[in-house]
Amino acid sequence: MRILADKEIPYVNELFGLTNQLRQYEGRFLSDKHIKNTDVLIVRSITKVDYELLHDSSVKFVGTVTSGTDHIDQDYLEKNNVKYISAPGSNAIAVVEYVFSALFWLAHRDHFFLRDKIVGIIGVGHIGNLLNQRLNSFGVQTLLYDPYLSKINTDKSWKSLEILVSESDILTFHTPLTYTGSYPTWHMVNKDIIEALPSNKTLINTSRGEVFDNSALLKALDHGKKINVILDVWEFEPKLLLPLLFCIDIGTAHIAGYSIESKIRSIIMIYNAFCQYFNISDKINVSNLFPSFINYIRIKKMDEANINSLIKIIYNIYNDHICLKSYALNSGGFDKLRKYYFFRREWSSIFVDTGKDYTTEMLKNFGFSVF
Ligand SMILES: NC(=O)C1=CN([C@@H]2O[C@H](COP(=O)(O)OP(=O)(O)OC[C@H]3O[C@@H](n4cnc5c(N)ncnc54)[C@H](O)[C@@H]3O)[C@@H](O)[C@H]2O)C=CC1
Numbered sequence: 001m002r003i004l005a006d007k008e009i010p011y012v013n014e015l016f017g018l019t020n021q022l023r024q025y026e027g028r029f030l031s032d033k034h035i036k037n038t039d040v041l042i043v044r045s046i047t048k049v050d051y052e053l054l055h056d057s058s059v060k061f062v063g064t065v066t067s068g069t070d071h072i073d074q075d076y077l078e079k080n081n082v083k084y085i086s087a088p089g090s091n092a093i094a095v096v097e098y099v100f101s102a103l104f105w106l107a108h109r110d111h112f113f114l115r116d117k118i119v120g121i122i123g124v125g126h127i128g129n130l131l132n133q134r135l136n137s138f139g140v141q142t143l144l145y146d147p148y149l150s151k152i153n154t155d156k157s158w159k160s161l162e163i164l165v166s167e168s169d170i171l172t173f174h175t176p177l178t179y180t181g182s183y184p185t186w187h188m189v190n191k192d193i194i195e196a197l198p199s200n201k202t203l204i205n206t207s208r209g210e211v212f213d214n215s216a217l218l219k220a221l222d223h224g225k226k227i228n229v230i231l232d233v234w235e236f237e238p239k240l241l242l243p244l245l246f247c248i249d250i251g252t253a254h255i256a257g258y259s260i261e262s263k264i265r266s267i268i269m270i271y272n273a274f275c276q277y278f279n280i281s282d283k284i285n286v287s288n289l290f291p292s293f294i295n296y297i298r299i300k301k302m303d304e305a306n307i308n309s310l311i312k313i314i315y316n317i318y319n320d321h322i323c324l325k326s327y328a329l330n331s332g333g334f335d336k337l338r339k340y341y342f343f344r345r346e347w348s349s350i351f352v353d354t355g356k357d358y359t360t361e362m363l364k365n366f367g368f369s370v371f
């Protein structure tokens with residue numbers, strides 16, 4: 001099988017290189033002339049897969065190692081009988097742990113307890129749902145908005161977007177980027193929403209940059225809007241709106257999903273679908289791809305300060321903010337930062353021993369490994 005894969009996708013050689021003709025390419029620079037004589041294409045979010053790329057190719061199978069699929073023209077693939085597979089949920093844990101790192105950083109800087117805040121979650125799929133579970137397990141109240149799910153959920157935490165905007169202290173967005181349908185998300189956070197947001201609230205975007213109107217956000221901040229803003233995704237990536245980066249609280253280079261575990265989960269999902277589609281029976285044993293535990297920690301007292309210290313052992317979000325502010329000034333800096341990103345580990349890579357039952361249960365629900 002002739003396979004073409006983005007060179008930044010880890011473990012492609014280990015899984016596809018032994019029994020196939022494997023070529024690799026620079027994600028942003030793939031064009032129709034590279035794709036001739038290709039049966040299988042494996043991409044990241046930065047490669048647009050549509051008529052322009054595939055019209056003169058023999059590609060039969062497209063895999064994207066991403067949860068988001070806005071870079072894929074699914075209608076075109078379906079009309080042309082091209083099998084397509086994504087990696088839904090593969091990086092949900094990583095994004096949730098990124099959001100918690102941001103929340104604990106904010107709580108530490110602004111001297112508040114997370115448990116005293118209300119978190120509004122917009123988009124309650126793989127990421128939003130897991131975030132809701134973990135926040136509730138930590139005793140944080142949440143409000144939920146997802147128009148496609150609210151009809152089947154009668155729980156009192158499901159509200160309208162307007163209620164979340166007026167009643168949440170923190171709004172975190174986990175929707176796909178959509179331009180059509182009953183509830184398109186393009187510029188969902190627009191001038192009106194930003195103006196309606198009470199002061200001292202917090203906006204977090206790890207979904208897609210275009211879900212926020214970045215120019216409207218910059219204008220509001222420039223005009224003195226007093227809100228906290230945390231962005232991992234940007235309109236016009238990789239050329240983000242530089243003045244916006246320098247006036248928000250945390251800005252990172254679209255790395256919320258970049259844990260080594262999520263990278264392994266996503267490529268395994270594509271590999272398994274590839275083997276199934278092409279009836280490949282002698283599959284590679286993927287279980288030994290996952291890395292081992294990295295740490296054993298004994299903690300006597302479990303409070304927010306200790307949890308914050310525990311989280312910072314794994315990941316300090318502010319370091320990524322500093323990196324982006326320096327790299328973003330250089331041409332190609334955004335992509336370079338992502339290319340050389342040291343994939344962080346997930347909380348489950350730490351064994352925590354508190355010696356007490358109740359906190360062990362909470363830590364387990366929170367995502368750490370416990371005895
Ligand atoms: N920054 C990063 O590294 C990452 C970003 N993402 C982005 O996050 C998005 C969400 O990821 P998942 O939770 O895995 O996707 P998912 O498909 O499991 O969940 C998305 C949820 O959003 C809801 N939704 C759709 N339109 C909506 C609207 N107008 N208002 C409110 N809710 C709406 C859907 O009903 C669904 O429940 C992805 O589509 C991707 O764009 C995902 C992983 C990593």
Ligand SMILES: O=C(O)C(=O)[C@H](O)COP(=O)(O)O
Pocket residue numbers: 043044045046065066067068069091254255256257258
């Ligand atoms: O899975 C998604 O959706 C994401 O946003 C990924 O974090 C995108 O990572 P790349 O595919 O751009 O490396």
